Amino acid sequence: MRCDVWWARPAAASPRLLALLDEAERERYGNYRREVDKLRFLTGRTLIRAVAAQWLGTAPEEVALDASCYDCGRPHGKPRVVAQGAPQVSISHSGQWVALAVVAEVPVGVDVEEIRAAEVADLARISFSTAERTAFARLTEPEQRAAFFTYWARKEAVVKATGRGMSVAMSKFTLTAHDQPPAVLASETPEVDPARVRMADLAPGEGYRASVAVFADEPPEVVERQADDLIGSLG
Known part of the structure; x- marks a missing residue:
């Protein structure tokens, strides 16, 4: 089992990246008061769609995400890629880093802390x-x-x-x-x-400091990758 962890810096809010957000995500984006929080959120959602699109063989615009909270149903929970055969994902951001962990089938969590x-x-x-x-x-x-x-x-x-x-x-x-x-x-x-x-x-x-966790019988092969070029290709 392999777990890819993608690293990206907060990207500029280009029209193409903003267009990738769904209605609930655009509302969350607009509710952030600090510009850096807006950009980290935008970059995280863009990164999930870009990587999931490669995994599923589709376009980022076709990747649907569901961030419904397990408790209240509001869209502030752990994001999930809505598609047959989609990977499990986890996102985190702190300071000048956005991290995305991607793995097949098993639950995953990632966190980065400045x-x-x-x-x-x-x-x-x-x-x-x-x-x-x-x-x-x-x-x-x-x-x-x-x-x-x-x-x-x-x-x-x-x-x-x-x-x-x-x-x-x-x-x-x-x-x-x-x-x-x-x-x-x-x-x-x-x-x-x-x-x-x-x-x-x-x-x-x-x-x-940063760490990744999966719930599985065997430890995954963790591969860290840079995502700035991937984000840049969408902007």
């Missing part, structure tokens, strides 16, 4: 398990900032793979330490089965 100013100790208290908090407390304050975003990207990837996002409490499952290969060691929530979670850290570059 290392930034944040009250990481407070966030760790509410999002880490008891074992993770104990390990985190042993680190110096400078070490904690980088370690926190490693933990967070890994945990976000896992909860995204569930399809339920942040409704799955991050504190209910325990990961390996930030300086060890990623894996789920224990779980108190039924959505996360340690025996089925396969993880890999990604390489977005200095100042970022």
